[in-house]
Amino acid sequence: MCIELAQILGSEIISADSRQFFQELKIGAATPTAVQLNTIPHHFIGHLSVRDSYNVCAYADDVLNFLEGFFPQKQFCLMTGGSGLYVHSVCHGIDLLPDPDLELRDNLKLKLDSEGIESLRQELMLLDPVFYDEVDLHNPARLIRAIEVCLQSGKPYSELRHQEATERPFRILKIGLKREREELFERINQRVDVMITNGLVEEARGLIEFRGQPSLKTLGYREIFEYLDGDCSLDEAIYKIKANTRHYAKRQMTWFRKDQDMIWFHPDDKQGILDTIRAFLD
């Protein structure tokens, strides 16, 4: 779909898919095929290994650097993607915060496991009472990240977090794709079945040693790891991948739906999308 548009418009493609970055994740991340990748120049696909640690901020920097060299030559570029926060970081920026310290993060996780979430809440309340009042106190990931930033920077997280949109030296057109639920679910089921046929189980088996990496805390691989551990049958794993993919698709919709700039189309409405892009470029 996107490749077809890129062909018609003579564009290149930037991926904002936080899993297609990793070269080892092919089947499970539904990475475009070699043929597709050769048809149109793609960027930020397979540029990392699952051993690498990467994050939104690094991604935003990389994309902006790339675009700095790209835009003098070309008029525009398509960006596609799944990961709302990653799209946001490129379009509107992301605050300058210390990079995660993985050792510190592990320690905080240990604290969570041994002393419970209340201990994280108490710690955050002392470090940053302002953020404590805003944060989702049930969400360990949020608590841990905030504590990390406080400890690493010596300042309250809330002081470093401005969440203001940054002006970009380029114009942005946002196009959202939306299908009827029933149709979407049908396609999800097919997609998962195809992954299995294409060898997802073998791909996952080959990556099981990296299962602790953030890059493999990924839909599709986790469920297959469970199967390989003998904790469920293959059918159960497939069922879970389908269910979790539905949940993920729903979360994407929730994220993008609240974006006022988004213009929505049915994916089959190629003409409508093309017209909108051309009008934007004129």
Added chain:
RNA sequence: GGUGUCGUAGCUCAGCUGGUAGAGCAACGGACUGAAAAUCCGUGUGUCACUGGUUCAACUCCAGUCGACACCA
């Protein structure tokens, strides 16, 4: 044909001795600033198979009907 068990939410099932139902999963809605395909929050959506009966009151007790399963012929 006979006997027995069962029929409750989309699915799997709870529901004690009668007071018009509740869990898990699914579904639906939401949050989200370096884990984001991650992490977390909220919502029960129901002719309790059907028809009668007993009762102030039936998912619950009784009878019949239909359906599923098991065993016996």
